[in-house]
Amino acid sequence: MNITRLFTAHRRPLLVGFLILLMAFVFTFPLYGGAYPTRVLTTMLMYTVLAVSWVMFSGTTGYMSLAPAAFFGIGIYSTALLQHYLPFPVIIIVGGLISFALAVLLGLVTLRLKGIYFTIFSFGLVVFIGNTVNYVEADIFGRHGWYFDALDRATLLYAMLGLAVVTVLAAYFISRSRLGLAMQSIGGNEEAAEHMGVNTTRIKVLTFAISAIFMGAAGVILAPSLSYSNPSIAFSVTYSFIPIVAAVFGGMGQLHGPVIGALVFGFLEKTLRAQLLTYFMLGFGIIMVVVILFLPNGLVGLASMLRDRLGGVISKVRNGSDGEQHANT
Amino acid sequence: MAEVERLLGLSMIGILAGGVYGLLAVGLSLQIGVCRVLNITHGEFLMLGGVLTFTLAGLGINPLLAPVIIGPLLFGIGFLLQATLFKRIKVRAPSPAAFEGNALLAAFGVMYIISYLARLRFGTRALPSQYLTEGVPFVGINLAVNLIVGFAIAAAVGIAVYLFLTRSRLGRAIRATAEDQPTAELMGVNTNTVLALCFGLGALLAGIAGTLISMRTPVTTAMGFNNTVIALIVVTLGGLGSVPGSFIAGIIIGVASMLVAGLWESVLIVPVYYAMLMVLLLARPTGIFGKK
Numbered sequence: 001m002n003i004t005r006l007f008t009a010h011r012r013p014l015l016v017g018f019l020i021l022l023m024a025f026v027f028t029f030p031l032y033g034g035a036y037p038t039r040v041l042t043t044m045l046m047y048t049v050l051a052v053s054w055v056m057f058s059g060t061t062g063y064m065s066l067a068p069a070a071f072f073g074i075g076i077y078s079t080a081l082l083q084h085y086l087p088f089p090v091i092i093i094v095g096g097l098i099s100f101a102l103a104v105l106l107g108l109v110t111l112r113l114k115g116i117y118f119t120i121f122s123f124g125l126v127v128f129i130g131n132t133v134n135y136v137e138a139d140i141f142g143r144h145g146w147y148f149d150a151l152d153r154a155t156l157l158y159a160m161l162g163l164a165v166v167t168v169l170a171a172y173f174i175s176r177s178r179l180g181l182a183m184q185s186i187g188g189n190e191e192a193a194e195h196m197g198v199n200t201t202r203i204k205v206l207t208f209a210i211s212a213i214f215m216g217a218a219g220v221i222l223a224p225s226l227s228y229s230n231p232s233i234a235f236s237v238t239y240s241f242i243p244i245v246a247a248v249f250g251g252m253g254q255l256h257g258p259v260i261g262a263l264v265f266g267f268l269e270k271t272l273r274a275q276l277l278t279y280f281m282l283g284f285g286i287i288m289v290v291v292i293l294f295l296p297n298g299l300v301g302l303a304s305m306l307r308d309r310l311g312g313v314i315s316k317v318r319n320g321s322d323g324e325q326h327a328n329t
Numbered sequence: 330m331a332e333v334e335r336l337l338g339l340s341m342i343g344i345l346a347g348g349v350y351g352l353l354a355v356g357l358s359l360q361i362g363v364c365r366v367l368n369i370t371h372g373e374f375l376m377l378g379g380v381l382t383f384t385l386a387g388l389g390i391n392p393l394l395a396p397v398i399i400g401p402l403l404f405g406i407g408f409l410l411q412a413t414l415f416k417r418i419k420v421r422a423p424s425p426a427a428f429e430g431n432a433l434l435a436a437f438g439v440m441y442i443i444s445y446l447a448r449l450r451f452g453t454r455a456l457p458s459q460y461l462t463e464g465v466p467f468v469g470i471n472l473a474v475n476l477i478v479g480f481a482i483a484a485a486v487g488i489a490v491y492l493f494l495t496r497s498r499l500g501r502a503i504r505a506t507a508e509d510q511p512t513a514e515l516m517g518v519n520t521n522t523v524l525a526l527c528f529g530l531g532a533l534l535a536g537i538a539g540t541l542i543s544m545r546t547p548v549t550t551a552m553g554f555n556n557t558v559i560a561l562i563v564v565t566l567g568g569l570g571s572v573p574g575s576f577i578a579g580i581i582i583g584v585a586s587m588l589v590a591g592l593w594e595s596v597l598i599v600p601v602y603y604a605m606l607m608v609l610l611l612a613r614p615t616g617i618f619g620k621k
Binding site: 278 | 361414417424427431434435437440442443448558562565596599602607610
């Protein structure tokens with residue numbers, strides 16, 4: 001009868017259909033997309049992985065982690081060190097597991113600390129690992145950076161797509177599991193959660209480490225398209241900031257918030273010309289402040305707010321003055 | 330003997346340079362301790378202080394007088410940030426933990442705004458405005474006058490802040506607000522103004538630290554982030570809310586950085602800071618002088 005009703009009645013199949021179309025688009029993209037656009041798409045997917053995995057831990061528990069770049073860099077280094085010895089898919093898993101192990105270690109040490117100290121600690125971690133690796137690499141082994149074996153760009157795109165899908169699915173299932181509930185209770189009131197019998201430290205360490213797997217794996221997959229890397233590229237703090245900016249921009253309340261935020265952010269960042277980039281980053285600073293102040297649910301929240309308003313107006317117009325009392329239903 | 334002299338000289342430089350870190354950290358300590366904002370914009374205020382000192386030096390204004398102009402400006406920016414942005418976030422936040430998270434994220438945005446505005450205006454090249462560079466001999470090493478003057482200014486400002494916080498009526502209001510905001514409000518303290526004042530004061534102190542650093546080394550618009558890291562480490566080492574603690578931790582960090590750079594390798598400065606922080610956080614999470 002009308003489009004709005006069609007959408008609400010068949011929401012699930014429509015969503016699944018849309019996602020399948022989107023996958024098909026990404027899958028066929030290397031055939032007609034050209035080299036640079038394919039890289040842009042890969043980067044957008046990578047930001048998605050980073051943003052979703054960041055929200056997985058920090059968004060739900062409220063512990064603001066600034067460590068993603070550390071795990072991401074470990075992924076890049078896994079590729080650098082293992083590329084001649086292991087097949088690529090195995091490196092992805094190994095990179096994820098190394099990140100996991102490091103995150104468990106770190107989590108055990110730091111997650112007993114109060115939120116603010118955890119943030120400070122994770123903030124310095126990236127600089128710490130970057131400088132230490134730099135020292136070991138340059139002063140002990142006398143190396144200056146690494147070169148990567150070129151890999152087919154379509155393969156990298158598919159790998160990143162696969163990782164993004166796995167990350168989103170993992171985030172979805174975790175948020176619906178007991179673990180997800182426990183995390184939410186920590187984010188709501190940690191002390192109360194503890195009294196209810198939630199082993200808060202274990203839950204925090206576990207999720208922190210799980211989210212690190214995806215960050216590490218994302219680093220492994222990005223590495224070949226860098227072609228060259230050194231500690232300051234691999235452990236650039238930018239990779240800690242991007243997921244946060246993308247997640248806040250998209251909205252952290254729901255799963256699709258960080259996904260959309262990361263895709264939009266990645267697309268703009270990689271397609272704007274260099275001189276515009278400074279204005280872009282400036283604009284993003286302003287957007288972040290505005291989002292925090294006025295749109296606690298980000299872009300997604302804005303969309304649903306507009307839809308509610310618009311839906312109200314439409315039904316008002318359709319039903320005349322009688323519909324007014326149902327406008328908001 | 331020469332080696333001992335060299336160590337002594339390096340330590341002296343470290344102590345003098347550490348005073349500036351202490352000053353920087355006192356400002357951050359006020360913002361975290363009283364306003365509860367993990368202000369990662371702090372280093373950007375230092376950057377602004379340094380870059381504006383360079384601009385004013387170009388206009389013929391002595392760097393030692395620059396804080397007179399820059400200070401009120403940065404104080405105003407900090408005051409407004411707390412009075413508008415962070416206050417609003419606080420009113421809307423459902424819990425203190427949610428406020429801390431959201432304030433951190435908003436501070437992120439502010440950091441981007443300040444650093445990219447500065448980049449648009451000044452580019453990313455090094456801006457030299459060193460001042461008082463002649464040396465004073467000290468056990469086999471030449472100490473630049475700007476180091477000594479910088480330490481003296483930092484110490485004087487630090488003592489002034491300490492006396493302000495411990496002796497004045499307003500200082501008592503600040504401490505009361507830090508301890509228990511609702512109760513302070515009931516006692517008639519206008520906490521909104523107090524918080525804004527603290528934030529402004531923090532920005533002002535970072536600006537002065539920036540001026541002092543610009544007297545020593547060329548400044549760039551990209552220097553903010555590294556100084557935020559240093560300030561955070563110093564604050565954590567010294568303990569939140571302790572002025573003497575911040576200074577002592579600043580000096581420890583200063584000496585450590587000079588010794589590591591002089592004896593070992595300057596790449597390792599941050600790892601050494603970090604190792605110290607790690608040991609301290611595990612042994613005593615509230616810092617050397619922090620209260621429980």
